[in-house]
Amino acid sequence: MIFFGTTFSGLEDVAAAEVSGLLGVEPERDVAKVFFKGSVKDCITLNLAGQTVNRVFLLLLRDKAESLGDVERLAGSLDYTEVIERGQSFAVRADRIGSHPFTSLDIAAAVGKAVIDSYAAASGVRLKVNLREPDVEIYCILRNEEFLVGVNTTGESLHRRWYRAGYHRAALSPTVANSMVRLSGWKRSQSLLDPFCGSGTIPLEAAIHGLCISPGLRRTLALEKLVFVEPEEVENIRETLWRRERRDEKLTIMGFDASPHAVAVAKSSLSSSGLGEAVRFAVGDVYALDRLLTSNVDRVVCNPPFGLRMRLRQPERFYVEAFKAVKNACPEASLTVLFSKQAVVLRALETAGYSVLSMRKILLGPITAYIATSV
Numbered sequence: 001m002i003f004f005g006t007t008f009s010g011l012e013d014v015a016a017a018e019v020s021g022l023l024g025v026e027p028e029r030d031v032a033k034v035f036f037k038g039s040v041k042d043c044i045t046l047n048l049a050g051q052t053v054n055r056v057f058l059l060l061l062r063d064k065a066e067s068l069g070d071v072e073r074l075a076g077s078l079d080y081t082e083v084i085e086r087g088q089s090f091a092v093r094a095d096r097i098g099s100h101p102f103t104s105l106d107i108a109a110a111v112g113k114a115v116i117d118s119y120a121a122a123s124g125v126r127l128k129v130n131l132r133e134p135d136v137e138i139y140c141i142l143r144n145e146e147f148l149v150g151v152n153t154t155g156e157s158l159h160r161r162w163y164r165a166g167y168h169r170a171a172l173s174p175t176v177a178n179s180m181v182r183l184s185g186w187k188r189s190q191s192l193l194d195p196f197c198g199s200g201t202i203p204l205e206a207a208i209h210g211l212c213i214s215p216g217l218r219r220t221l222a223l224e225k226l227v228f229v230e231p232e233e234v235e236n237i238r239e240t241l242w243r244r245e246r247r248d249e250k251l252t253i254m255g256f257d258a259s260p261h262a263v264a265v266a267k268s269s270l271s272s273s274g275l276g277e278a279v280r281f282a283v284g285d286v287y288a289l290d291r292l293l294t295s296n297v298d299r300v301v302c303n304p305p306f307g308l309r310m311r312l313r314q315p316e317r318f319y320v321e322a323f324k325a326v327k328n329a330c331p332e333a334s335l336t337v338l339f340s341k342q343a344v345v346l347r348a349l350e351t352a353g354y355s356v357l358s359m360r361k362i363l364l365g366p367i368t369a370y371i372a373t374s375v
Contacts, residue, residue, distance in 0.1 A: 002062075003043055004035045004150065005053035007175065010362030010371075014179040015052045022049055031143070032363075035059070040229055044237050047154055047223060048216035051178045051208060054157045057139055057150030058083065065147035068102050068110050075140070075149055076114035081122050083151050085227040089130035090115060091137055093152075098144040111140050111149065135225050153229075155222035162218040163204060163273035165265060171198065172303050172338070176364065177205040180301050180371060183358075184336035186210075188251060190298035193333070195286045195326060197255030200266030200279070202301050207278040210251050214241040247276065256284035256292060286322045289329035297330040303338040316344045323352030336373045349374050 007015040009032045016027040016034045023042045027034040034053075036042075047056050060078050065071045084090055092115065094108035112129065115138060119127050137152040159175040180202065186192050188210035194202040208215065217238060223229045257263050266281045284292045304322060319339075326335060335354060339345040349356060354374035362369050 001039065001043075002035060002037055002059040003046075003153075004030075004033045004057050004059055004148075005046060005050065006033055006055045006057070007053055008032060008173070008179075008362050008364060010360050011052065011176065011179045014182055017182075018050065018052045019046060022046060041233060041237065043153055044223060044229065044234055045241075047158070047221050048237060049214040049241055050158060051205070051213075051215060052175050052182070054159050054175055055152060055154040058153055059148065059150050060138075061147070061149040063147050064145045065142060066145055068106055071107055071140075071142065071147060072110040072114045074147060075111040076118050078114075078118060078149065079122055080115055080119045080127075080138075083227065084115075084119065084127060084136045086123065086125050088135035088225070088227075089128040089133075091129060091131045091134035093137060093139050095141040097141070100142065107140060107142055111138065137222065151226070153221070153223040153226065154216075155220070158215060161204075161215060163269045163275075164199075165268035165272045172201045173364070174201055174205050176338070176362070177201045177303075178209055180303075180336055180338060181206045181209050183371060184299045184301045184334060184373060186299040186301065188249065191252035191295065192254070192299045192301060193293075193297045193330065194255045194302045195257075195284075195289055195300065195322075196302045196304045197257045197266055197281065198259075198262045198303070200255050200263075200269050200281060202303065203253045203255035203266075203279045203281070204269060204273060204275065206253050206301070207251060207273075207275045210253070211246045211249060211275065211278060212244055213247075213275075214245065217241055247274070249278075251278045252295075253279045254293075254297075255279060255281045256286070256289070257281075258283070258285045287325045289325055293329055297333045299336065300326055300330055300333045301336045315341055316348055319345055319348035320351045323348055323354065327353050334373055334375050336371065338369055338371050340367060340369050342370050345370075345372070 012029040016029050019027045025036045027036040063074050092108045092112045094104040096104040116127055139152050140149045159173045161174045192206050260283050263281050263283045356372050356374045359372040
């Protein structure tokens with residue numbers, strides 16, 4: 001069987017490394033996706049334990065399509081009786097990337113018709129469509145001429161963590177935050193600080209990574225309704241992953257923010273997370289870090305305010321002063337930072353005395369951002 005996990009564009013190598021470590025396979029990286037050969041057990045394990053992937057799909061088709069007719073013909077060539085049980089409902093979700101004389105809704109309609117016709121021809125049963133709460137979700141994407149059809153084994157995206165206790169206007173996707181922690185090189189024996197913690201996503205994801213927490217254990221997954229998945233196998237893997245977690249291990253992870261409201265949300269999320277004392281949150285301005293810290297810091301990982309989105313009138317001045325404050329308070333720590341203003345932030349890092357070791361571009365929906373690690 002072939003599966004693919006989705007991630008953010010620019011973080012494919014991080015997701016691939018996690019998939020390889022969890023499953024012992026060699027994934028193939030693609031745009032915002034990683035493909036891998038595996039078993040149903042591998043699919044269950046990645047859904048339950050994966051920290052950097054958003055969804056996991058069973059790949060049904062990977063081919064070339066130049067027209068809507070090609071889309072319907074290729075989708076109609078598949079045997080859906082192996083993934084949809086009689087009496088189950090289904091829905092089709094579609095994405096289209098590139099220039100085409102039709103829309104993603106046209107693709108979804110064509111594939112939906114193909115699924116119904118193919119299933120009826122194979123079984124004599126006409127499948128029910130349920131666009132709101134389908135038992136099985138068929139996903140297809142047409143990127144230029146590459147056409148993929150898959151089955152969503154996850155359901156709602158894994159980036160929607162169980163611990164989220166409130167909303168923050170600049171909240172970072174947990175799977176991106178987890179990837180940043182990994183890119184920083186942080187190890188559970190080291191200390192980690194986020195001086196712009198907001199609602200606490202980066203520190204909480206550091207704890208999830210350090211304690212080997214399996215996020216999918218705390219939710220219902222779409223695979224539990226799929227005909228090819230045995231409930232007993234899911235429960236066995238759940239038990240194994242529960243035992244693997246290190247919830248009692250001591251970690252040194254800190255998050256500060258100048259906003260009392262944001263810190264209150266972070267503390268509430270920590271309480272909801274069940275992570276105990278793995279993270280400490282407190283109200284504190286970045287310019288007061290040298291007074292707030294009582295021990296050395298090994299890694300600083302942060303998502304400082306993004307320009308106009310957070311009403312920064314002089315972003316370069318803010319970044320320079322903030323990075324100088326971090327450098328002064330944590331002189332031995334590396335700094336891994338997410339930002340959107342590339343030239344501004346790179347100049348600020350240099351002015352603050354940092355040397356950039358690595359940098360990558362990622363896409364956060366419509367926003368182009370960068371992750372840099374400096375010393």
